[in-house]
Amino acid sequence: MNRAFTALLFLFVLNKLSAFNADSLVRYYKVKADRFLAASPEVHDQFSVLNNGVAVYATASDKTNNLPEFFVSWEELESFKAAVKLRPHHRFIPYMIMKRELKLKGRTLSWPLESRDNATQFHAPYLPLHGIRIAIDPGHIAHDTIKGRLEQKFISMKMPQGKDSVRLAFAEGQLTWLTAAILAEHLKSQGAEVMLTRAAMNKTAFGRTYEEWKTFDGGVSLDSLIAAFPDNKNYSDLKNGKLKEERSYFRYVFKDVEIRRRAEEIGVFNPDFTVVIHYNVDEQNAPWTKPTTRNFCMLFVPGAFQVGELNDQESRLDFLRLLLTDEIENSVSGAAYLALSFKEGLKVPLANEKDAAYLGTSCLYSGSSGVYCRNLSMTRLIHGPVLYGETLYQDNLTEVRLLSEKPILDTVSGIMAPQRIIQVAKAYENGIRNWIYSGSFRNQN
Numbered sequence: 234m235n236r237a238f239t240a241l242l243f244l245f246v247l248n249k250l251s252a253f254n255a256d257s258l259v260r261y262y263k264v265k266a267d268r269f270l271a272a273s274p275e276v277h278d279q280f281s282v283l284n285n286g287v288a289v290y291a292t293a294s295d296k297t298n299n300l301p302e303f304f305v306s307w308e309e310l311e312s313f314k315a316a317v318k319l320r321p322h323h324r325f326i327p328y329m330i331m332k333r334e335l336k337l338k339g340r341t342l343s344w345p346l347e348s349r350d351n352a353t354q355f356h357a358p359y360l361p362l363h364g365i366r367i368a369i370d371p372g373h374i375a376h377d378t379i380k381g382r383l384e385q386k387f388i389s390m391k392m393p394q395g396k397d398s399v400r401l402a403f404a405e406g407q408l409t410w411l412t413a414a415i416l417a418e419h420l421k422s423q424g425a426e427v428m429l430t431r432a433a434m435n436k437t438a439f440g441r442t443y444e445e446w447k448t449f450d451g452g453v454s455l456d457s458l459i460a461a462f463p464d465n466k467n468y469s470d471l472k473n474g475k476l477k478e479e480r481s482y483f484r485y486v487f488k489d490v491e492i493r494r495r496a497e498e499i500g501v502f503n504p505d506f507t508v509v510i511h512y513n514v515d516e517q518n519a520p521w522t523k524p525t526t527r528n529f530c531m532l533f534v535p536g537a538f539q540v541g542e543l544n545d546q547e548s549r550l551d552f553l554r555l556l557l558t559d560e561i562e563n564s565v566s567g568a569a570y571l572a573l574s575f576k577e578g579l580k581v582p583l584a585n586e587k588d589a590a591y592l593g594t595s596c597l598y599s600g601s602s603g604v605y606c607r608n609l610s611m612t613r614l615i616h617g618p619v620l621y622g623e624t625l626y627q628d629n630l631t632e633v634r635l636l637s638e639k640p641i642l643d644t645v646s647g648i649m650a651p652q653r654i655i656q657v658a659k660a661y662e663n664g665i666r667n668w669i670y671s672g673s674f675r676n677q678n
């Protein structure tokens with residue numbers, strides 16, 4: 234055996250031994266909770282890292298009275314990590330509760346380990362991304378500025394042109410879909426297996442346009458929301474017609490159910506990791522009717538729960554999953570490669586904590602430049618590593634012009650798009666490839 238190998242073997246054994254050392258686990262998860270997960274002091278009222286495992290509590294007084302809602306002992310840690318990865322909330326929560334009830338009676342229940350459909354397809358073995366499954370989520374739904382106005386995600390500005398002026402307008406949903414569609418084809422051409430949460434630019438995650446969804450599913454969705462949240466006035470006002478603006482329907486009913494649908498679809502696909510694609514705006518430039526000179530890129534990964542964000546059982550299970558699995562660590566690892574690729578490929582600087590107010594108030598710095606833990610629906614609901622990219626500010630003086638340029642053909646995907654969007658897709662592609670080639674991607678479990 235050569236010396237390097239012996240040293241590696243020694244480190245490996247040391248690592249495995251320490252996994253059974255409760256003291257080191259307590260230290261590790263305490264530090265991790267502070268660093269990545271507890272963005273407000275109140276979050277500490279709802280969990281404990283104990284000598285025998287981790288407990289999560291429904292309320293602060295439950296913690297005082299030592300009544301955990303979920304508990305995972307150190308002995309169960311590895312099997313919990315494997316089981317939680319495979320199961321959606323609605324199937325896992327009843328299981329956790331049954332486990333707790335049986336434990337009170339002195340009985341134990343082992344973790345269910347049945348995997349989701351994981352059928353592999355044929356891959357040409359020489360392709361560099363062979364065997365890698367990637368989910369891509371193009372943010373928002375608008376395919377034109379009319380829908381962009383409905384979801385409040387659009388740019389429309391009068392820009393000087395010679396002695397005249399021109400109106401430049403686009404919706405974020407158009408930018409994200411084109412980027413995702415181009416990226417998907419580039420990754421597939423290298424052997425990756427890719428799924429998109431939206432199949433076409435005008436389709437929602439339900440496989441239907443917004444209007445089709447409203448006609449076929451809207452009523453049922455509203456009724457189930459009313460049944461689940463009978464005290465919510467927005468829902469009842471939508472039902473009885475007091476609230477009849479299309480924007481309210483979109484905001485209170487569609488947005489949340491559609492985001493959940495995206496996460497469910499991704500869960501069924503069971504990817505190695507998920508890329509969520511958005512384009513940012515300068516928050517100081519609201520209402521975005523004129524361009525800004527500021528421009529930054531950033532990435533979000535899971536974590537950073539704030540006060541009030543552990544109010545429901547589902548969120549508390551997500552907190553426990555994110556604390557005990559390596560999903561945050563793996564997300565930071567991948568996001569760091571994307572951040573570097575955005576910065577170099579797009580010539581957009583990485584955002585520091587002071588560059589946007591929400592980075593200080595709603596996020597925790599991951600320790601990796603431009604990467605922040607943030608508790609968004611899409612970082613919390615998706616299982617596995619999540620790389621949520623905000624490549625540039627759409628309302629930036631230069632970007633707004635570049636993003637409105639005449640489309641050109643991207644030969645790999647066969648898709649027509651402004652050159653800037655093709656550059657963004659390639660920046661994602663390079664970052665993903667660098668991460669996979671780095672070896673840190675393969676070390677995750």
Ligand SMILES: [Zn+2]
Pocket residue numbers: 372373386405511512
């Ligand atoms: Zn967005």
